Amino acid sequence: MSFSQSLFFIVLLILAGAFFSVAEIALAASRRLRLRQLADEGDARALQVLRVQEQPGSYFTTVQVSVNVIAILGGIVGEGLFSPYFAAVLRLWLPEGTAAVLAFAGSVALVTSLFVIFSDLMPKRLGLAEPERLAMALVGPMQKVLLLLGPAVWFYNQCANLLMRLLGLPTQRDDRITPDDILALAEAGTQAGVIDRPEQHVIENVFELDTRWVSSAMTPRDRIAWLRHDDSDEVVRTRIAAEPFSTYPVCDGELDQVLGYVDAKDLFQRVLHQQPIRLTDDDLLHRILVVPDSLTLSEVLQEFRQQREDFALIVNEYSTVVGVITLNDVMSTVMGELVRPEDEEPIVQRDDGSWLIDGHTPMQDVQRALGLDELPSADEYDTLAGFLMVMLRRVPRRTDQVVWGEHRFEVMDVDNYRIDQVLVTRADLAPAAGASPDS
Template sequence: MSTSLLLIAALIAASAFFSMAELSLAASRRLKLQQLAEEGDARAARVLAVQEHPGHYFTVVQIGVNTVAILGGIVGEGAFTPHFQAALGYLVAPERAETLGFALSFITITTLFIVLADLVPKRWSMNEPERIALALIGPMLGLVTLLKPLAWIFSLITEGLLRLSGRPVQRDNTITHHDILAMTEAGNQAGVVADAEQQAIENIFELDTRRVESAMTTRERIVFFSLDDDDALIRTRIADDPHSTYLVCDGEIDQVVGYVDATDLFQRVLRDEPISLRTCVGLVKKVLIVPDRLTLSEVLTQFRQALEDFAVIVNEYSLVVGVITLNDVMSTVMGSLVASHDEEQIVRREDGSFLADGITPIPDVQRALGLEALPHSGQYDTLAGFLMVMLRRIPKRTDQVVWEGWRFEVVDVDSHRVDQVMIARVAASEPEGDA
């Protein structure tokens, strides 16, 4: 009995070894292993190499697991059945004692293998995959070398079946931005990454999809100078509307001439020199003009290439629709890290509803409401644009649109511009669409 128990314990340990070797390799994070390899850990480099070509490795694992399972059944049946049968012989008939003894022996050996050789080792490997993989890679590679001929035959058969079924033979280790976002979300849930930091990372990846309209200063809010503005008017406008950069036009806003830095104007004011945009040489600088279909990522590229941080946005008719600065783009990325509560474009109210500006970017609306997508995506960039597309007209006060259980109600319109929108949950029975 003692010999059989020792043999069963050895088989359970062997099965646990193969289970841990299999799961730890599959669960090990490639980025973590690369970091360890760069720090000089040779074992991490070997784990990475096996992850690239895991065929022989997993073949040896399966050979070991199945061999141990078969031996465990044989040894377990012979070790426990006679003892259970003898004990039950005092309670039931011999024939029934034999049947019950075999059943109890099967249950006992199966329970031991499930708990000690499978569940516990795999749970351990899931919790510490890299540490387990590093510890077991040496012995496993030794077994792979020992059983290489047998492993080669099984791997060849396996790869042939995978190719016939049209499935990939090798593991795809490509890392996408979805993988990175999933990792940051996991870090946020673990308390390692703060909410604002996670939001900033998400915003960075959205630069490739957000168009300039979502971050620009719109046409009606642009403060600009005309070439013929006199000294007094310029000084008054600087005092009333302080900005770092001012657009300069020839009479009207669509006749763009260039821009002027506030620092240049302040220097002339401090030296008590007259300000004349038409005659002062070098005061008005050439401005970067970009189309309104660019994304924020493309605008950043334009800024870098032109060595500028200010641009005018025009539409296909060469009409000015807004201006954008490098600070506008970075504010979009940093989000709540730099924006105060008063500057938020969408605010959650105590009753669970939201009050949003019409110019709130669609990604911010989707994030606040937990929506994967909105209808007719790509035809608009802001909440006001969404309402226009859904209503097929200029929104008016009290206009409503219902989508995915949310009611979007226009509460304030200023000169055909959607200023404020109330967003609230609706009853499940309320039909979707415009009202």
């Protein structure tokens, strides 16, 4: 062949190689969720790509057979394509034998570079940038190539499947989407600016419902507003005016003797109609849902759904009331800072880089804010206060400190054994674990 014919053939081979490179990487990089969405919108090509992804063996075999044939033909045609011209120039300074060797090497290097750049690197980068669009555009032509190379593809597929089975290797990819996959996508979306950070936290919180115990979101025992069943009308009105809540447990003398609960809406109706409030009335008192403190928030949500309730009393193994929880408490845990008023933020970062954290804050939120990976004895506590108690092995006092990793946790305020505020700063010590009470 003449130089122009050889050059034209090389260009054709490069274009063919680029076609197969794009087809291969686009299919592999296409997102099934996006393809499913396009298929649901009526794009038949997306459905065709999804079918190929389910059984990609023949598709990729066609690509590999074609790519190898193109490489062999490119080597044959391009072996001496530029050698005469390079040799003619090099003979001006070098002996003929040396010039011929270097000219041949230069010709091979040039043709190889053309194939690498235009037939491999650029097409694959393009395929990664627009995988779904290109996969749908090329799946039809690739099916025609598959029919053309059918016998060879069948033979190589059978050989590859046989070897895969003998080696115990999987022949199909696992397309199941796990929670970790979704969280990774949310993190990638946040870094790309597509998802706001609070929205990413909402997604994370949804998946954490299975790992967060009910105690991380409940109102603890010492903060429960409750009523005695024999309270007078005046006492009830005074109590609900001082502590306005949507629901009040009604007890027989003490909190652990719960008879039921009353809804604030029913009480307000009586007030509006100037009727006396008697907690002994059966039409006011509702049967209360009682759940153990060993449930997760996900299990509590299931209880709410099954019992058609949005309020529950939480008891421990000794039937002692430890707190109450509402559907709103669970939803607030999921929504986080999207619904929480700024003045109620449990974790506040100060200008100097330190953190002020409420002692009742769940440790998952603390870990996320501080970037902590693992914590000691993590199954023994749910909140920051519990973490400090486990580390100190006693009830913390004001100014007590715990150093874990690169952070120092200092108790700033204690109210009746309840840790209200904890100051977290970067420790000046080398990264080490330990607890250091400061009396």
